[in-house]
Amino acid sequence: MHKTIVLAIAAVSLALPAGAAETLDETPRIAVMSAFAPEWVALQEALSDRVDHTLNGITFxxxxxxxxxxxxxxxxxxxxxxxxxxxxxxxxxxxxSIVFSGIAGGVDPSRHIGDVIVPAQWGQYLDVILAREVDGDFVPPPFLEAPHPNFGMIFPQNVTVARDGAEPEDRFWFPVDAELLAVAETVAVELDLSDCVPENQCLTHDPGIFVGGNGVSGAAFVDNAAFREYAFETFEAEVLDMESAAVAHVAYANDVPFIAFRSLSDLAGGGEGENEMGTFMGLASANSAAVVKAFLAALP
Structure with a gap:
């Protein structure tokens, strides 16, 4: 009897689609995500009719x-x-659609702390080969492609992406949705951003919103002037962070429109003195959240 029940359960399990997952909410929604607490708090303040769901210990x-x-x-x-x-x-x-709101390090020397950057595409610049040194030069293995200029032993690679109904492809850049980017452009000309933190530490310039260009992401907190310069020269990056390109990759693979708003909390090692994230991350989080709220309001 027990064996029959087990076989029946197994048969039902095999009949279910491999990727089947419980839908917790049927309403079509925009996913609005942030990486850490100050960003999350700034957005929660604008949320109405809240209902919480928990998955893998994460509150949605x-x-x-x-x-x-x-x-x-x-x-x-x-x-x-x-x-x-x-x-x-x-x-x-x-x-x-997916919208990312958060802080980041500035790479483009013409951008400043407090600015909100909305890149048109994102790349994973720390998916790399760590090459061996041969006669004073760093040389990647001959069986691996190294399509991008190196920083010492670091040779960035493209990533292979699988999508439903398509052959796997190698790519570096993951595009932001063109229609969402167009909405962001309309918002950029209308909004004023904060330039002071509650402790009355103020920026020396008026922060702005910049739409277009490139962003890069990788598994490293960057506070190094030489590497910042490399990222700007190699990828023409305006901004770097530790999440956006990964989300862009997932969105691309699932054919879900994506856009990211990143406000500069520091200059990734390019500023004078020590890193300023501790001082300006609250201001940057608030600026990013303000632009995202205006963006959501402007959506059709």
């Missing part, structure tokens, strides 16, 4: 921001955390 809060149905959640810092939580949201909610 459904509700509305600026009248748009959203599911709001915290990814945690790191490429792996960002990819994992993005896929969880896609699997368990009816996700129409």
């Amino acid at each position: 809060a459904t509700g509305a921001i600026e009248g748009k149905p959203v599911v709001l959640f915290l990814t945690g810092v790191s490429m792996v955390n960002a990819a994992m939580t993005s896929q969880l949201a896609i699997n368990h909610f009816n996700i129409e």
Whole structure:
């Protein structure tokens, strides 16, 4: 009798689709995500009609921001955390698009702390070969491609992406959705951003919103002037962080529109003196959240 029951359960399990997942909320929603607490707090303040769901210990809060149905959640810092939580949201909610709001390090010398950057594409610049040194030069293995200039022993690679109905492809850049980017451009000309923190430490310039260009992400906190310069010269990056390109990768693989808003909390080693993230991460989080709220309000 017990054997029959076990076989019946096994048969039912085999009949289910391999990727089947419970949908926790049927409402079409925009996934609005952040990496860590200050960003998450700034967005929660704008959330109405909140209902919480928990998956793998992560809180997914459904509700509305600026009248748009959203599911709001915290990814945690790191490429792996960002990819994992993005896929969880896609699997368990009816996700129409993905919006990332957070802080980052500035790479482009013409950008400043407090600015909000909205790149048109994202690359994973620390998916790399660590090459051996041969006669004073760093040389990657001959059986691996090294399509990008190196920084010492570090040779960035492209990544292989699998998508439903398509052959796996190698790529570096993951595009932001063109329609979402167009909405961001309309918001950029209308909004004023904060330039002082509560302790009355103020920026020496008025922060702005810059739409377009390149962003890069990798599993490292960068506070090094030489590496910052390399990232700017090699990838023409305006900004670098530790999550956005991973989310862009997941969104691309699932054919979900994606956009990321990143406000500069520091200059990734390019500023005078010590890193200023500790001083300006609250201001940067608030600026990014303000632009995201205006963006959501402007969506059709």
